[in-house]
Amino acid sequence: xxxxxxxxxxxxxxxxxxxxxxxxxxxxxxxxxxxxxxxxxxxxxxxxxxxxxxxxxxxxxxxxxxxxxxxxxxxxxxxxxxxxxxx
Amino acid sequence: xxxxxxxxxxxxxxxxxxxxxxxxxxxxxxxxxxxxxxxxxxxxxxxxxxxxxxxxxxxxxxxxxxxxxxxxxxxxxxxxxxxxxxxxxxxxxxxxxxxxxxxxxxxxxxxxxxxxxxxxxxxxxxxxxxxxxxxxxxxxxxxxxxxxxxxxxxxxxxxxxxxxxxxxxxxxxxxxxxxxxxxxxxxxxxxxxxxxxxxxxxxxxxxxxxxxxxxxxxxxxxxxxxxxxxxxxxxxxxxxxxxxxxxxxxxxxxxxxxxxxxxxxxxxxxxxxxxxxxxxxxxxxxxxxxxxxxxxxxxxxxxxxxxxxxxxxxxxxxxxxxxxxxxxxxxxxxxxxxxxxxxxxxxxxxxxxxxxxxxxxxxxxxxxxxxxxxxxxxxxxxxxxxxxxxxxxxxxxxxxxxx
Numbered sequence: 001x002x003x004x005x006x007x008x009x010x011x012x013x014x015x016x017x018x019x020x021x022x023x024x025x026x027x028x029x030x031x032x033x034x035x036x037x038x039x040x041x042x043x044x045x046x047x048x049x050x051x052x053x054x055x056x057x058x059x060x061x062x063x064x065x066x067x068x069x070x071x072x073x074x075x076x077x078x079x080x081x082x083x084x085x086x087x
Numbered sequence: 088x089x090x091x092x093x094x095x096x097x098x099x100x101x102x103x104x105x106x107x108x109x110x111x112x113x114x115x116x117x118x119x120x121x122x123x124x125x126x127x128x129x130x131x132x133x134x135x136x137x138x139x140x141x142x143x144x145x146x147x148x149x150x151x152x153x154x155x156x157x158x159x160x161x162x163x164x165x166x167x168x169x170x171x172x173x174x175x176x177x178x179x180x181x182x183x184x185x186x187x188x189x190x191x192x193x194x195x196x197x198x199x200x201x202x203x204x205x206x207x208x209x210x211x212x213x214x215x216x217x218x219x220x221x222x223x224x225x226x227x228x229x230x231x232x233x234x235x236x237x238x239x240x241x242x243x244x245x246x247x248x249x250x251x252x253x254x255x256x257x258x259x260x261x262x263x264x265x266x267x268x269x270x271x272x273x274x275x276x277x278x279x280x281x282x283x284x285x286x287x288x289x290x291x292x293x294x295x296x297x298x299x300x301x302x303x304x305x306x307x308x309x310x311x312x313x314x315x316x317x318x319x320x321x322x323x324x325x326x327x328x329x330x331x332x333x334x335x336x337x338x339x340x341x342x343x344x345x346x347x348x349x350x351x352x353x354x355x356x357x358x359x360x361x362x363x364x365x366x367x368x369x370x371x372x373x374x375x376x377x378x379x380x381x382x383x384x385x386x387x388x389x390x391x392x393x394x395x396x397x398x399x400x401x402x403x404x405x406x407x408x409x410x411x412x413x414x415x416x417x418x419x420x421x422x423x424x425x426x427x428x429x430x431x432x433x434x435x436x437x438x439x440x441x442x443x444x445x446x447x448x449x450x451x452x453x454x455x456x457x458x459x460x461x462x463x464x465x466x467x468x469x470x471x472x473x474x475x476x477x478x479x480x481x482x483x484x485x486x487x488x489x490x
Contacts, residue, residue, distance in 0.1 A: 017188050026187070033189030036198040036207040046212050053196045053209050 006041050014038055018052075018075070022062045031063060032056035038075070047072045097314070097448045105441030106454050109469030111281040111433035112385045116463065116475055120282075120382065121150050123460050124364045127243030129251070131366050131377050132156050132229075132236045134395055135164055136268045142187040142201060144179055145273070149381065152240045154227050155179055157186070159201040166229035166238050172222045173197050173208065183272070190224075199224055234265030234395075235368065235377060244460070245363075251318055255360050259368075263348050264375045267395035270408070276390045278423055282365065282382040283457075284430035285390070288422055289367065290315070290453045292322060293446035298421050301414045304329075304336040306357065314452035320361035335417075339410035342403055346372045361449075363456050373397065373408040376415075386430075390423075 017034035020027040035052035038044040044052075048067060055061040067074055110116055132147035133156055144157035146169055155169040155178060169177050176194035179186065189206055190199040196209035203224040208214050228239045230248040237248045245251055252259070278285065288294065292310045296303050302310070306324030313321045331337035345354040349372060358370045366379045378392035396408055432438040443450055458464045463479035470478050 014188075026185075029186070029191050030188050032196065033191060033198055033206070036189070039211065040207060046210075050210065056191060056196060057193070 006037070011038070011041060011043070015043075018044075023060050025059060028056045028059045028061065044075050045073060048075060097445050101448070101451065103441070103443040103451070105287065105443065105450060106283065106457070106464055107467050107469070108433040108435075108438060108440065109466075110464055111283060111430060113469065113472065113475060114385055115472045116461070117382055117385050119461055119463070119476060119479055124457070125149060125381065126152065126240045128245055128364050129230070129237040129239050129243075129248055129362070129366075131368075131379060132166070132238045133273065134267065134269065134377075134393060135231060135234050135236060135265065136395060137183065137273065137393070138164065140185060140187075142185050144186060145183045146177075146179060146181070147238065149240060153177065154238050154240070155190075156229070156236055156238070157190075157201065164229070164231060164236060165201075165203060166227040166236070167203050167224035168227060170225065171195075171197055172205065172224065178224070231265075233259045233262070234267060245318060252360070252362065254319065255321070258353070258358070259360070259370075261349055261353065262370050262375055263397075264370070264395070266398055267375055268398045270374070270394045270396050270412075273391065273393040277383065278380070278388045278390050278426065279386065280388055280426045280430035281385055281433070282380045282388040284426045284433070285380040285388055285422075286365065286453060287429055287441075287450055288425045290320070290361065290449040291444075291447040293444050294425060298425055299418050301333055301336055301417050304331050304333045305339070305414060312359075312449050314449045315361065315363060315456055316452065318363040318456065320449055320453075322359040322361070324357050326355040335410050335413040339407060339414060342407040342410065343372055344403060344407070346397070346404075363453070371411050373400070373404055373411055 014034040014037040017030050018038060020030045032052040032055070035044050035049050039046065039049045051063045051067045051070070051072060055063040055066060064074060126149065130147070130149065132154060133145045137143075137145050138156060138158050141158050141160045141162060144155050147154045147156065153169040154166055156164060156166045158164055169179060171178050171192040171194065173192065174194055176192055178190045178192050178199065180193060186201075189201065191197070198206040198209075200206050200219075203226065204219040205217065205222040206219070208217060228242070230237045232248045232252060239245075249256070290312075292312050295310055296307070302324065305326060307327045309327060310322065310324035326340060326343075331340045343355070345351070354372060360368045362368070365381065366377060368375065368377045374394050374396050376392060376394040378390065380388045380390050383389055394412070397404060400408065441450070454464070461479055463470070463475055466478065
C-alpha cells in the first residue's frame, strides 16, 4: 500500500471530489480517484474503496447507497466537512 | 535563418532516379521503415491547445506503441506510454478527453496521479507494498516547439527538435503559434497508397501549375522549395498581385489582411516547413497547421493533421481563414489523387522509374535521407523478402546518393 503524507488542502480537495454529485459525467471515476487518495492517507477503508471502484464506471450509481446495502462502514464525516480515519 | 542564403544550388549532374518500385510494396521493408524511420524520429502528437486544462489528454498511436499526452495539475504538458503498469491495458481509450484528478485504468482500476506516479492499485490489500515511483507510468521523450508537441518513442539520429528546426526558429516564432487555438480538432483519413507516395508528391512543387489550380491562382510561379538538407526543407509561395480567377482565391486575397505580429515579408505568403521523415508544418497569415502520414500497410496510409488559428481573430480574419481552408481542402483532395497515380505506377512491370526534374530535386534529397538510414533502398531489383533485413545490414550494398 502507498501511505503518504498529504497536505490538508489536498485532502480537502480530494474530499470534495469524493462527494462529486452522482449523475455528473465522469463523476464515478472522479470519486474513485479521490477514494484512492483518501485511502492512502487512511481516511477511506479498503471495503469502501472497493465500493468506489465498483461504481467508478457508473456515474449514476451512488456508492454510499451500495455501501449501505452491503453493510459497509461509510467514511466517517462530520457535518463540518472534516473526515476522521476509518481504518 | 535566411534559408535563401544557404547553398541550395542544384548540381548540374545528379541521379534523377527515384526509389525502386519494389520499395513501395515490400512488407519486409515496411517493417524496417516502421522500426528505423518512424519509431526513432520525432512525430507531432498534438498542439498544446489541444489539451488546454489540467487533466486534458490526447492519445497518439504509432504501430504497436501508444502515447498519452496530458496536462498535470501544474499545467505542464507530459507524455507517457498509454500502458498500465499492471497488465498493460490502455489507460485511456478515447482519442481525446479529460481525466480530472487521476488516470484510472479501465481494466482493473489502477489509479495514477496526473504526474504519472501510481496513486494506488485496485484492491491494494492484494499486493505487497508498492512504490509510487517504481510503478509510475513510463515517460516518452517529448519536446514542445512553438506549441507543437513532438514525441519520439525510441532514441534516434535526430538532434533535439529545437536544434533540428533551429533554422526556422525566428520565422516560426513570428507566427506566435504557441498562442494559437484549435479550429476543428485533429483529423485522420485513410489513403490507399504507400506512405512514400504521399511524400513523393508533397516534396516537390513541379506539379502545382498542372494539378492545383487554386494554389496556382494564389501564388503561381512565386512558389519555390528548398531540397531536404539535414532533415528539413522549406517551401514558400507569395501571393501573386493578380486579383485571382477562382472564387475562393479571389475572395481570400480580398479578405486576408496583414497580421500585426508578422513581419511584412510574411503578410502575403504561405510557408511549409518539412521535417523528415513525414511531417509538415504550414503557416498562413490566418492559420498554422500540421500534417503527417503513417503507413498502415504497404498499400494504405493514414493521413493525420490539425489546424490552429489566432486566438483573437476578428470577423475578417475568420472569413479569410474559412477561405484558406477551402483552398487547402481542395489541394489535399487533388494531392490524394496524385499520390494514387504515383503509387500505382510502382506496381506496374512496365514503369521504368522516376526521371526527376530539377524542380523535383527535393524528392531526390528526401530519398537520400531514406537511403542513409536503410541502405537496402539502393537495390534496384527486388530482393527476396526473407533477405531484406539482412541485406540492409550488409556492407555489400553500395550507396546511390546524390553528392
